Amino acid sequence: MSTPETTVVRNGRIQSVDRASGILRALATGTPTLGVTEIADRIGLAKPTVYGLLRTLEHNGLVRQDPDSGKYSLGPAVLQLGNAYLAGSELRTRSMLRAAALARQVNEAVWVGVLTESDVMVVHHEFRPDDVVQILEVGATIPWHACALGHAIAAHIDDVTLRMLMSAPLRPLTGRTHTTKAALTRVLSKARVNGFAVENQESNVGEGGIAAPILDRHGVAAGSVGVVGPTERVLTAAATSVLSRAVVDTARAISRDMSGRRMAMSPDER
Amino acid sequence: MSTPETTVVRNGRIQSVDRASGILRALATGTPTLGVTEIADRIGLAKPTVYGLLRTLEHNGLVRQDPDSGKYSLGPAVLQLGNAYLAGSELRTRSMLRAAALARQVNEAVWVGVLTESDVMVVHHEFRPDDVVQILEVGATIPWHACALGHAIAAHIDDVTLRMLMSAPLRPLTGRTHTTKAALTRVLSKARVNGFAVENQESNVGEGGIAAPILDRHGVAAGSVGVVGPTERVLTAAATSVLSRAVVDTARAISRDMSGRRMAMSPDER
DNA sequence: TAATCCCGTTTGGTATTGTCGAACAAAAGC
């Protein structure tokens, strides 16, 4: 019994892999290129430890070292992985055709998103047909509480995940961002009643969105689909009425496709 | 006789991180969703080992487990990483403006690529202005020996990398793909003389491309930029003459930008 | 020019840590 009780954590996870992931995350946020010492300080590990992890990540192409400065940044392999994720994403694959149809129908940009941690990540972006120059937003993340895509998902998620979402910091992005649990709870119950969520300049001033959940066979959200655009085009009473119907129909169709066309129709079955 | 024959490799890399990377690679190639047993078989590890790695990767969002089938696939975090790679890529950032200008000038699609392993990965794709519907190719990879982007890079790379490229399997993609070292050596020396590389249906029937290297301050290729399009548009004698000049000029301009003083950013550079 | 700082890198010894055989429960297939 000479060993001091250093709380042996038995979570079954591999320490070094956790740490390697931490390095990738550090390189992905903020400064795109960091030195060994900076990373070691940021993660709170010894320099040689980080060095070994970096060498390994570099050998796998996940990280690359600038030959001149010696500093490290993310490597090309992570982009390949991201591409493979998109290619293999069933949600995305099943959404693409219907998202394209929706974009043509309503002449607006269409986004498909999934939940990751506390953000919604855009996994598909169908351009607005009329616009010439648009920025591709695939891979971008938006705080769940500040966008219609996030509200649509959160309104149809399991309780434990919802609690996690609610307890995350609800940072305001604009003056209109909802930042209290109470306000968001109201937003979500409204979304549940309507079957779709509306966002009015809560993430970007002048922009709004309308989204509906894509549900799996158990009725929980696997993602969401929605339109985004300037408020004057998508959030007038007339536009919202038309758009919400189109978005809900699209989301329903994707949900049906995903659940496998086994049962023809049965709204909620347990 | 307790000498184990298992050659202890002392390469300074972290075993478990190497294995975790192998899992990600396995999930990224071919079947997008695999079970624990399949992965264990494919990598040649014990099932519990793979399980621990998967749990860790899942905890970091790099992998996700389908709740129904129990099988694993890549997680959303890898897409975030890919996005961060693009955002932080100096080559991409510095290429974008000039690639857009080139695309407008010659009215063709423009690609920017970097070398990864034995493939060229497209890190930027500027659409052809006239076309309406085009597939975004960012993140896609093409064997280096079958595209102008790859030839342009390989013609200006260090000897050890070139040897590695040449010794990789030179798989034919079309009937016109060069698959011998001799043929490729000729292609490369021609590219060196001309300052640009031309590809004629070596990766896709009916398509061709013209590319020039983006060189760092030491004169070795950091990537390449080029146009791609149907042979009848880009590979006629007249078109090639015009395009090659424009491509070379663009590549030179990007190279100059990159070799110039570092990115004008935070002044805390010491 | 010499001295100093800070960087990425190397080493080696220790005990923490990951590994894998065997066993488990629960589906899926027959």
Add this chain to the structure above:
DNA sequence: GCTTTTGTTCGACAATACCAAACGGGATTA
């Protein structure tokens, strides 16, 4: 019903990853 295969748990062994201290080189300072 039975068998097979799946993802998962357990535990003991030793291989493995970790970190303190030291190294060498480039950049900045005196």
